[in-house]
Amino acid sequence: MSKVYSLKTVQNIPVSMESAWDFFSNPANLAAITPEHMKFKVISQHHGERMYPGQIIEYKVSPLPGFRVYWMTEITHVEENKFFVDEQRFGPYTLWHHQHHFKAIEGGVEMTDIVHYKIPFWFLGDIANSVFVKQQLEQIFQFRFAAVEKLFGKWGG
Template structure:
């Protein structure tokens, strides 16, 4: 199963980074290019443990819906979201926050698998892994930009 690991250094306190990572409003803003918006469950604010959100977005010219749930959380150290319904066979996203000097190291561990067996695995390796890495990088840069504002 493909796994992405991204580390982002942010010059802001861990608690601030943790909360910005749970902000549905910031997520929506960072994914405007894909017309991503919350359409079900928790719609705005900070998503919490046990809460769900259904996203609608456009990727590869196709409209998608995906429902994710926060399945684990220990504030301000980590939280996990997992896809309940959507385009993937598996989607599991761990968000970790470690104090690093006066700032924070934010680590994403993002595991996914496309449906359709062998064809899905080929799609994952040929381009989906790179595409998802770019989406996570865009999201993390948005968190970093807001977190580092004075």
């Protein structure tokens, strides 16, 4: 059985809580903070404009060049202006549990992402994580960090 891995990132954003929540709780904005080479596209027709518990969001994404996959997540928990959780229902992982936390701080918002994930194929999944999955996820979150800075400005505090 392969292991469960985790990744945590923290970013301070110089905006109000309302601005941060409005942006990150809207599924249409996901593509703006995902690397272009991943060809991320929301394909669900009935996902709504704001996150809510039970919401299903469907995507197409290319984690590797020439390899396009279907991914479905469910928003399982939402507390407005505090956090939401998305969990994979169908897609490339055996487990995908992504927590998005928001905390008001002086001068802006502290955003924390915590991802727990598991890759299929037992020990081959562990090898894949060591060889490229972990690095790819770290690069995606580095891209996201830079994209958020570009959209909202650099943290000055």
